[in-house]
Amino acid sequence: MKLSTVLTPMSDENLTLAAQCGVTDVVGRYPGTNLDDLLRLRDRIESFGMRLAVIEGYLPIEQIKIGRDDGSEIAAMKSLIRNMQQAGISLLCYNFMAGTDWVRTRVDEPERAGAKVTAFRLADVQHAMSLTANSQQVGTDTITAPELWQNLRGFLRELIPVAEDAGVTLCMHPDDPPLPELLGKARIMNSVENFERLVDLVPSPRNAICFCQGTFATMGVDVPATIRRLGRHIQYVHFRDIRGTRESFVETFHDNGQTDMAAAMRAYRDIGFTGPIRPDHVPQLIGEDDGEPGYTMLGRLFAYGYIRGLIHAT
Numbered sequence: 001m002k003l004s005t006v007l008t009p010m011s012d013e014n015l016t017l018a019a020q021c022g023v024t025d026v027v028g029r030y031p032g033t034n035l036d037d038l039l040r041l042r043d044r045i046e047s048f049g050m051r052l053a054v055i056e057g058y059l060p061i062e063q064i065k066i067g068r069d070d071g072s073e074i075a076a077m078k079s080l081i082r083n084m085q086q087a088g089i090s091l092l093c094y095n096f097m098a099g100t101d102w103v104r105t106r107v108d109e110p111e112r113a114g115a116k117v118t119a120f121r122l123a124d125v126q127h128a129m130s131l132t133a134n135s136q137q138v139g140t141d142t143i144t145a146p147e148l149w150q151n152l153r154g155f156l157r158e159l160i161p162v163a164e165d166a167g168v169t170l171c172m173h174p175d176d177p178p179l180p181e182l183l184g185k186a187r188i189m190n191s192v193e194n195f196e197r198l199v200d201l202v203p204s205p206r207n208a209i210c211f212c213q214g215t216f217a218t219m220g221v222d223v224p225a226t227i228r229r230l231g232r233h234i235q236y237v238h239f240r241d242i243r244g245t246r247e248s249f250v251e252t253f254h255d256n257g258q259t260d261m262a263a264a265m266r267a268y269r270d271i272g273f274t275g276p277i278r279p280d281h282v283p284q285l286i287g288e289d290d291g292e293p294g295y296t297m298l299g300r301l302f303a304y305g306y307i308r309g310l311i312h313a314t
Contacts, residue, residue: 001237001268001311003304004053004276008295015048017297021304025053025276027093030060033079038087053276054236055084056093056173065098066143067151074155078162085166091236091276092163093210095173096152098143098185102176107293108284109250115283118294119250120177145186149201152188156202163206171210171236172198177246178219190246191219192226199233212238212280213264214257218246223259227267234273238280239264239307251281251294254306265310277311279303 004025007014018026026045031037042052060076063069084092095101109119156170163170175182178190188194199207211234217223227234241257242249254261268277282299284291291297 001274002053002276003308003311004278005300005304006056006278006280006295007297008292012048014297015045015050017301018304019048019050021301022308023304024050025278026050027054027056027276027278028052028089030055030058030080033076033083035083035086038083038089042087042089052087052089054091054093055080055089059094061094061155062098064155065096065148065151066141067147074158077159081159081162081166081168084168090167091169091171093171093173093236095175096148096155096189097175097182097187098148099183100185103182104293111250111283112253112256115253115285115299116293117251117283118281120248122177122179122247125182142184143186145180145188148186148188149197152198153201156207160202160204160207164204169206169208169235171208173210173238174212174215174219176212176215176218177249178215179246192216192221192229195230195233208235209233210236210238212240213259214238214240214242214251214280217242217257217259218244218249220245224263224267227264228271231271234268234271235275237268237273237275237277239277239303240280240282251283253283253299254279254303261306262310262314265314269314277307279307 002025003023005018005023006027028041031041045052060073064073104118105121105124106119108116111117175187175189179187195209216226241252241259243252243258279300281294282303284293284296285298288296
């Protein structure tokens with residue numbers, strides 16, 4: 001397994017801290033369709049002794065999800081995959097949440113010793129869109145689950161052949177929270193069975209899963225057993241934990257949630273997982289009140305040590 005990270009911001013200081021903590025793989029946000037921009041990002045990360053391993057976030061696929069792409073979004077995605085091939089980047093993480101990204105209703109829930117974490121309560125969801133920077137509503141139209149499945153099938157049929165040629169693996173992130181519907185739009189990546197359906201839509205080693213532990217935990221599943229069940233389809237991991245259910249949960253420190261994290265790490269070993277594994281949302285610690293909730297650096301440093309220790313122990 002390769003200890004990896006997203007960095008917000010991707011400053012020289014944060015890059016240095018990550019490298020000092022043993023991180024080897026960095027996750028970059030969508031850089032656009034210009035190959036030179038991607039190469040500059042790769043070269044900058046490599047100058048700190050790490051590698052750019054994953055592209056994730058802010059992808060141009062919102063119109064694809066709702067079936068209204070005029071061809072420009074799918075063309076941009078194909079260009080990105082081909083650019084990733086030239087840059088030597090092998091993983092592309094995406095989600096299929098129409099109208100939103102991850103949604104929380106609080107960003108200052110108290111955790112251990114007053115650290116702040118994000119939380120979700122379905123009863124408070126109408127307030128969520130103003131709280132998390134990654135949550136943005138795209139239009140007010142509704143969309144059904146069958147329509148989402150149809151749009152996802154078309155998306156994969158267009159991109160998987162390009163990904164196969166380029167040696168790039170597409171990894172689907174689950175809906176967060178994994179509800180059947182949110183804000184008038186259906187959700188489909190919200191169960192283990194639907195992830196099995198995903199990989200059967202277009203069977204290919206390049207059609208894979210981002211196993212976000214916290215989101216699978218909110219589904220109420222046995223996390224280690226689910227890791228073994230999905231097995232080789234897991235090519236990328238978000239290692240985090242929560243307490244609660246899909247309707248009401250709080251995020252936690254890695255050592256303070258409901259999942260047996262050591263058992264989860266053993267399960268990754270058992271399935272032969274060797275890919276990038278990164279902390280996702282982390283607690284906001286003292287002195288970080290001006291940072292982006294879930295993405296500040298001190299909590300990430302704690303997570304690096306915790307994950308690295310589990311990797312070495314299993």
